[in-house]
Amino acid sequence: MTDLASLVSWVGWATVLYLLVTFARFVNRQFIGSSGIVAAFAKKGGWAVVTGASDGIGKAYAFELARLGFNVVLISRTAAKLEAVADEISTWRRPSRPRSRYCPAPVQPEDSNTILLESLGNEL
Numbered sequence: 001m002t003d004l005a006s007l008v009s010w011v012g013w014a015t016v017l018y019l020l021v022t023f024a025r026f027v028n029r030q031f032i033g034s035s036g037i038v039a040a041f042a043k044k045g046g047w048a049v050v051t052g053a054s055d056g057i058g059k060a061y062a063f064e065l066a067r068l069g070f071n072v073v074l075i076s077r078t079a080a081k082l083e084a085v086a087d088e089i090s091t092w093r094r095p096s097r098p099r100s101r102y103c104p105a106p107v108q109p110e111d112s113n114t115i116l117l118e119s120l121g122n123e124l
Helices: 002-032 037-043 056-067 079-090 109-121
Strands: 047-051 071-076 100-104
Touching: 047 056, 056 071, 056 079, 071 079, 079 100
Parallel strands: 047 071, 071 100
Antiparallel strands: none
């Protein structure tokens, strides 16, 4: 009986592994790979908005989206860091040469949407 239970357990784990690998391939093909949705929008010169773009994960996302060909709008509270990130993206020697704009986010959130739209609306 234990041999049968062990066999069923191994088959179950193999099935779960197969489903995970299949899902990972789907995500890669649709969202990450060169023929996926992300690449389709990037080829059209689309804009991507990245919040928290002055440090950490937000900065890494901004670089990766720019590498894929997106123009990026960088939003964070630190204007000096945002300007440095935007300058670094703008000076890349790439054929698509992505454009980048930055906007320091206000500390008070109640008017943040109005302020961001006013500061970026004329540029985009």
